[in-house]
Amino acid sequence: MENIDFSTSIDQLRNGEINELLVSQPQFLAFRDVWLQLDDRVKFVGEAGLNGNIIYRYQPENK
Template sequence: MDTRQIEENIEKLISGEKDEILIKKEDFMKFREIWLNHPDKNSIIGKANHFGEVSYYYKSNE
């Protein structure tokens, strides 16, 4: 997954087009860099899965 795809997936997650994003182990550091700089990072919640994969969900703070 490249940076553009990660950014698009985050925006789809926030808008409700997607319920979750599955980030594979090899994409985690790219995702983390984008996530840390995102204004809604506190609403994007990760859940660890097997084999280093993480599922991210959006939980509105409102």
């Protein structure tokens, strides 16, 4: 499994450097640990995919 710095990836998503972040099932708990610490976590919207993959997108207009 590839190690990902989710703090950096989340910042890139928030800043528009990337459009989406793919999180696989084995990576989810590591992602969740970082995500739970965010003040704007409701703006990160996940779309469930096949085999436990989730695609996260940042939607700044969410309240």
